[in-house]
Amino acid sequence: MRDTWRNNFSEWYNEIIEKAEILDVRYPVKGLYVWFPYGFSIRSHVLHVIRRLLNEKNHQEALFPLLIPEDEFAKEAKHIRGFEDEVYWVTHGGLQELNVKLALRPTSETAIYPMFAVWIRSHRDMPLKIYQVVNTFRYETKHTRPLLRLREITTFKEAHTAHSSWEDAEAQVAEAIEIYKKFFDTLGVPYTVSRRPEWDKFPGAEYTMAFDTIFPDGRALQIATVHNLGQNFSKTFEITFENLEGEQEHAYQTCYGISDRVIAALLVTHGDDSGLCLMPEVAPIQVVIVPIWFKGKQEEINREVKKLQEDLSPLRVSIDDRELRPGSKFYDWEIKGVPLRLELGPRDLADNVVTAVRRDTGEKLRLKRDDVKKEVEGILEKITQDLRARAWRVFEEKIKEAATVEEASAILRKEGGIVRIKWCGSEDCATDIEETTGVSILGILSEDVEGKCAQCGRPTKTLIQLGRTY
RNA sequence: GGGGCCAUAGGGUAGCCUGGUCCAUCCUCGUGGCUUUGGGAGCCAUGGACCCCGGUUCGAAUCCGGGUGGCCCCA
Numbered sequence: 001m002r003d004t005w006r007n008n009f010s011e012w013y014n015e016i017i018e019k020a021e022i023l024d025v026r027y028p029v030k031g032l033y034v035w036f037p038y039g040f041s042i043r044s045h046v047l048h049v050i051r052r053l054l055n056e057k058n059h060q061e062a063l064f065p066l067l068i069p070e071d072e073f074a075k076e077a078k079h080i081r082g083f084e085d086e087v088y089w090v091t092h093g094g095l096q097e098l099n100v101k102l103a104l105r106p107t108s109e110t111a112i113y114p115m116f117a118v119w120i121r122s123h124r125d126m127p128l129k130i131y132q133v134v135n136t137f138r139y140e141t142k143h144t145r146p147l148l149r150l151r152e153i154t155t156f157k158e159a160h161t162a163h164s165s166w167e168d169a170e171a172q173v174a175e176a177i178e179i180y181k182k183f184f185d186t187l188g189v190p191y192t193v194s195r196r197p198e199w200d201k202f203p204g205a206e207y208t209m210a211f212d213t214i215f216p217d218g219r220a221l222q223i224a225t226v227h228n229l230g231q232n233f234s235k236t237f238e239i240t241f242e243n244l245e246g247e248q249e250h251a252y253q254t255c256y257g258i259s260d261r262v263i264a265a266l267l268v269t270h271g272d273d274s275g276l277c278l279m280p281e282v283a284p285i286q287v288v289i290v291p292i293w294f295k296g297k298q299e300e301i302n303r304e305v306k307k308l309q310e311d312l313s314p315l316r317v318s319i320d321d322r323e324l325r326p327g328s329k330f331y332d333w334e335i336k337g338v339p340l341r342l343e344l345g346p347r348d349l350a351d352n353v354v355t356a357v358r359r360d361t362g363e364k365l366r367l368k369r370d371d372v373k374k375e376v377e378g379i380l381e382k383i384t385q386d387l388r389a390r391a392w393r394v395f396e397e398k399i400k401e402a403a404t405v406e407e408a409s410a411i412l413r414k415e416g417g418i419v420r421i422k423w424c425g426s427e428d429c430a431t432d433i434e435e436t437t438g439v440s441i442l443g444i445l446s447e448d449v450e451g452k453c454a455q456c457g458r459p460t461k462t463l464i465q466l467g468r469t470y
Numbered sequence: 471g472g473g474g475c476c477a478u479a480g481g482g483u484a485g486c487c488u489g490g491u492c493c494a495u496c497c498u499c500g501u502g503g504c505u506u507u508g509g510g511a512g513c514c515a516u517g518g519a520c521c522c523c524g525g526u527u528c529g530a531a532u533c534c535g536g537g538u539g540g541c542c543c544c545a
Binding site: 025347 | 480481506509511539540541544545
């Protein structure tokens with residue numbers, strides 16, 4: 001693991017996924033991976049956070065089928081064109097060929113919206129805010145990578161809403177962005193939000209807002225998207241409602257999603273050369289207690305360790321009573337990213353203290369045994385704040401501004417990250433910028449700046465972000 | 471989208487070029503036991519592998535073809 005986080009990110013990533021028991025990559029199908037119980041537990045805690053945030057804003061969780069009939073799937077022309085070369089098809093039932101092929105959902109618009117058409121009749125049925133957490137399938141032909149490029153996306157949280165006006169849909173986009181900001185803040189994952197360029201928006205959307213973070217190798221990773229679908233899908237799927245004037249009108253829709261990539265971002269953002277460092281809120285084990293046994297004292301130590309665990313309830317506390325040397329246990333839990341380790345040995349008992357070691361800083365502390373719970377809670381809160389602050393500091397250092405395309409190009413080649421430049425809005429300039437820099441335009445950050453297009457020099461108010469993507 | 475490298479116990483590897491001496495090397499790991507425990511313990515015993523299909527050959531981990539899977543670089 002030594003120094004690979006900074007110097008060989010790919011190697012660190014592959015190693016940590018396996019050693020921290022996040023995913024087993026040995027499943028014999030390309031692009032499909034097995035969640036280990038430990039990784040699955042992190043996933044569960046992360047999902048708990050997003051569910052809480054969505055439910056607070058009156059979203060309802062539902063569940064739609066995995067299989068979508070070809071005729072529904074093909075209804076929206078742009079949508080299908082965006083996905084058709086990566087769809088898995090179910091063509092047979094047993095030995096019999098199906099009359100209508102069934103798509104394994106690559107995303108669920110075409111599974112959900114036919115039902116929206118049935119459910120929505122009046123403006124009173126809206127806003128309708130539904131979400132589901134499911135697996136989706138995409139036949140990736142490129143290099144697949146755990147959590148980053150999958151053939152089965154195992155953790156696809158997609159929300160779909162319908163509204164009775166464009167303004168309400170716009171407000172929903174804003175609400176979704178706020179929810180995601182809170183979500184990533186909880187995970188301590190830094191982000192930038194921008195509007196994807198026209199040619200890169202979700203197929204069938206009016207526009208797409210996207211969250212990107214930056215990985216240690218300098219690449220940008222899309223971690224969430226929010227789409228305003230306007231009436232595009234409601235027209236194809238005939239989702240209509242009777243408005244206040246008594247007329248039939250097509251609904252205004254939005255959808256927004258996150259995927260396994262947020263788990264990758266969580267792991268990578270706070271990782272270091274010793275392994276993971278998990279945010280306490282989503283750590284399967286928040287505190288691990290390592291008993292320090294000495295001959296003759298084992299029973300007493302075990303008794304005290306058990307008492308300590310009970311005193312720390314309801315924190316997620318685990319006792320490591322494996323028959324191993326303590327040092328070996330320390331390494332294990334550091335790789336797995338347990339935020340706080342407590343040690344209890346004869347010396348601690350004699351002094352009525354508990355030894356604590358922070359995963360993020362390595363700092364060693366002596367906690368008074370009598371108010372250990374308050375102290376531990378305080379440390380976990382401190383770890384949360386420090387991890388978040390550190391992540392944002394690192395992130396912001398990787399965002400630069402450039403006046404010219406050449407300058408942007410030099411920065412991106414040398415250190416990667418995200419570079420902001422001004423752009424006139426023409427597709428020709430965009431193409432030239434992407435060709436010169438060799439990276440993509442991530443999106444439009446602002447349309448309220450003063451300056452000149454870095455490519456052609458024409459005056460513009462648009463600031464965009466460039467970065468090499470995953 | 472283009473190019474390169476690779477596949478041997480649970481993990482990491484040697485052997486492959488030059489086919490036989492390989493019932494396959496070393497480290498790690500698993501199991502049983504003894505001793506130990508404040509940063510990866512030691513000893514004894516024991517367990518486990520040549521990616522798949524086909525071809526060449528008296529003989530294939532090794533050579534050839536295809537498939538599957540993995541990694542890296544460039545666009």
